[in-house]
Amino acid sequence: MASMNERGSDRIEQLNSDTENRTFFDLSTTGVCCLYDKALNKGAQVTVSLNDILLAAKVAYSVDRTDGYRIGLQFLKIPPQSQAEVDSVVEKYSRGVPVACRIMDAK
Numbered sequence: 001m002a003s004m005n006e007r008g009s010d011r012i013e014q015l016n017s018d019t020e021n022r023t024f025f026d027l028s029t030t031g032v033c034c035l036y037d038k039a040l041n042k043g044a045q046v047t048v049s050l051n052d053i054l055l056a057a058k059v060a061y062s063v064d065r066t067d068g069y070r071i072g073l074q075f076l077k078i079p080p081q082s083q084a085e086v087d088s089v090v091e092k093y094s095r096g097v098p099v100a101c102r103i104m105d106a107k
Contacts, residue, residue, distance in 0.1 A: 024101045029083075029090050031057065031074040032101055039069050047104040048073060051089050053082055054104065071103070 024034035032048065040046065044059045057073040078086055093099045 024099075025070065027090055027093055027099065027101065029075075029087055031060065031072065033070060033072045034101065034103065035065075035067065036062075036069050036071045036103055039064065040071055045076070046073065048075070048101065049104050050086065050101050051099055053085050053089070055082070055086070073103075 024032050026033050027050075032050070040059045040062045042059050042061060046057050046059065048055045048057045055078060056076040058076055060072040060074045061070075062072075063070040075086070089099055
């Protein structure tokens, strides 16, 4: 069984204390972990908005919490033109620049 900590690239954990707007826990160039209001099945496909960049992702895990579900998402086949944008967002996020990230739809 894969651990929640296994990932194909370094992740940057959210370090701020703004719990009202905290929708994701960490971000990397290969995926994101977020708080969601309902469970999603492992392997389900979703669309993620990352600073207005729309990315296909699959659910790597879904863990029930008292405040919702912790959902681990792995990005799928990022187009080359979008990969540079994703890399830039992640690099800026590592320096504390805010990022808007949310699940747009679940299939």
